[in-house]
Amino acid sequence: MGAVPFIGRRRELAALTKRLDRVSRTGAGSAMAIRGRRQVGKSRLVQEFCDRAGVPYLFFTATKGMSPVEAVAEFCAELRESCLPADPEQVVRVTSGSWPEAFRVLHAAIPPTPSVVVVDEMPWLTEQDDLFDGALQTAWDRLLSVKPVLLLLLGSDLHLMERLTA
Numbered sequence: 809m810g811a812v813p814f815i816g817r818r819r820e821l822a823a824l825t826k827r828l829d830r831v832s833r834t835g836a837g838s839a840m841a842i843r844g845r846r847q848v849g850k851s852r853l854v855q856e857f858c859d860r861a862g863v864p865y866l867f868f869t870a871t872k873g874m875s876p877v878e879a880v881a882e883f884c885a886e887l888r889e890s891c892l893p894a895d896p897e898q899v900v901r902v903t904s905g906s907w908p909e910a911f912r913v914l915h916a917a918i919p920p921t922p923s924v925v926v927v928d929e930m931p932w933l934t935e936q937d938d939l940f941d942g943a944l945q946t947a948w949d950r951l952l953s954v955k956p957v958l959l960l961l962l963g964s965d966l967h968l969m970e971r972l973t974a
């Protein structure tokens with residue numbers, strides 16, 4: 809990554825910037841799905857946006873075949889190492905494989921100022937855990953959307969994405 813300089817995508821970057829501006833202005837969260845075939849440049853676009861946005865962010869990429877226990881632990885580890893939490897020491901490592909618990913940890917870590925949370929390769933999480941979709945939906949509705957956070961979900965078509973971003 810980064811060997812080839814970032815090219816183009818001005819419209820897409822502008823659309824993301826506009827979303828984040830709205831989050832900043834309103835103080836309310838916004839969720840957005842970015843779908844598309846493999847290799848079209850979803851991850852690179854969003855990484856570039858995060859680099860330029862100038863706000864704290866978490867970029868979590870799911871791994872194919874990871875069990876829920878592994879995925880949740882990895883999510884918490886990435887969260888702890890990211891620039892998102894004001895106090896990384898407070899990010900507890902969830903070992904139960906519970907996404908509701910992981911989202912509570914995320915909620916506690918999201919600062920009161922604008923931020924970005926990215927879940928890349930989200931379909932791998934849904935594939936491994938039937939509860940993931942519902943857990944994210946509930947966490948978004950009850951906890952996360954109240955914060956000034958831009959949530960970006962990357963992957964192929966998912967019903968959840970349509971519901972969250974409707």
Ligand SMILES: Nc1ncnc2c1ncn2[C@@H]1O[C@H](COP(=O)(O)OP(=O)(O)O)[C@@H](O)[C@H]1O
Nearest residue numbers: 812813814815845846847848849850851852853
């Ligand atoms: N705008 C861009 N400028 C330069 N290289 C890019 C751009 N978009 C994607 N790439 C490169 O193309 C490859 C595929 O992009 P990637 O973001 O991984 O696709 P996706 O996430 O959609 O599968 C990567 O090597 C990436 O660095």
Ligand SMILES: [Mg+2]
Nearest residue numbers: 850851852928
């Ligand atoms: Mg990708």
